[in-house]
Amino acid sequence: MPGRRSPRARAALKRPAMCAAPRPASTFAAVMLQLSVLKEQTARVLAGLAKRHFKTAEADVQAVLDLDQRRRALQTAHDQAQAEANELARQIGGLMKSGQRAEADALKARTAELKATIKTHADELAAVEQQQNELLYKIPNIPHESVPAGRSAQDNEVVREGGTKPTLGPDAQPHWELIKQYDIIDFELGNKITGAGFPVYKGQGARLQRALINFFLDQARDAGYYEVQPPVLVNEASGYGTGQLPDKEGQMYHDAQDNLYLIPTAEVPITNLYRDEIIALDKLPIKNAGYTPCFRREAGSWGADVRGLNRLHQFDKVEIVQITQPENSYAALEQMQAHVEHLLQQLELPYRILRLCGGDMGFTSALTYDFEVWSAAQGRWLEVSSVSNFETFQANRLKCRYRAEGGKTQLLHTLNGSALALPRIVAALLENNQSAEGIRLPAVLHSYCGFGLITN
């Protein structure tokens, strides 16, 4: 669920602190490829941005194109001056060797001039590139043609519904009551040792967590995903790589002392595994899965709807990531969608799959499927997974490439999805399966848990 919907939150584009780990110069290179799309498919880009209701699209795109022209002119001038300076240096070297001091000094006058020109050009170039980058960082990914043209969550397209909603008795409880009744998840304790949004899982609750993680990881492995266990703290470069920085700086917990960020999703470390790599064709597609805790500050998003497990600062999630050649990425997306759907079916949860509309999609995504499960006692759908194809949007920043036929390097497509995020799954399992005897767990979990019924 990276780059989730936050059309407003991204407004303020912050420069990173220049001290510790300045944004690598390589991002400039990455930006060029994005430019090629802007230049060659301007109409498609504008149409896509319109679908997203990106208001300043025309002006921004035009500004980028204008800056690009200036940039290229400057680059050419700069390179030429540099070439001349290099040539002079060679000549001076030759003269010095043969003892022709006076002649050498005469040439030095010209090099001084060139140096000034080069400096001017370099400064201007850096300024233009920065302006260009700031604009490009503001421009979201271009939606896939199948993305519906809506404005808000109401306009998302329901792709499919599955499972059957249970009929609960009159004394049915929401999960925040059930967890107290069975004493399996304790918010008060978490509150004491950390704060709100950091619950403590206890007894059967803790075992259920571990069971779900194992179940999800095993399912991923069976589907051909290679398991990795990445760090949960990442550096600044990784934050830029997957697009959490600079837009969502405030959403991540930040350790200022070491300038590291607690991951909001395993997408960040896992996808960054392939940053700055040229991946051999026979290694593709890359399919990785990993379990990590995830940390989100969720600043400003607390309200009546976020009771209990609906929104936490720390939660567990198994993430699946694929990196594919461009022509295969939408097939991979469908495959991932099917994988997540199969998980929900095995958990016997009523679910629906949404194709997010242009206005509701995350910044970095080209096409996103959201998965929601029915939380019977709350009477609402809860998002438990978000499966997205980012096309080259992340690969561009990551410099994640492969060598195409003919030897040219090309950007790969990156995809990821939750498979699955635990808390809301747990909420639905508790609410939907409550009974007088206790909470009946789906059969597939029994062996993982070591029990099939949560009781007092």
Add this chain to the structure above:
RNA sequence: AGAGAGGUGGCAGAGUGGUCGAAUGCGACGGAUUCGAAAUCCGUUAUACCGGCAACGGUAUCGGGGGUUCGAAUCCCCCCCUCUCUGCCA
């Protein structure tokens, strides 16, 4: 955390101011040889940007940033990382 050593192309490893994008070896790729293979021999083998239809040319990159110099992989400063020893520790 303290002391020392070091970061060079896919890997190993030279290079301490002047055609060095970088010797050499390995690996990989193409070719020759072979019935085929091994061995051997010849050649190719980084990335990005700019210009060009292309061939090709130019520029930059030797951990990152800044400085000295006509000229820096080589000298100076700052930062990051790795290794060894000592300390601490799950």
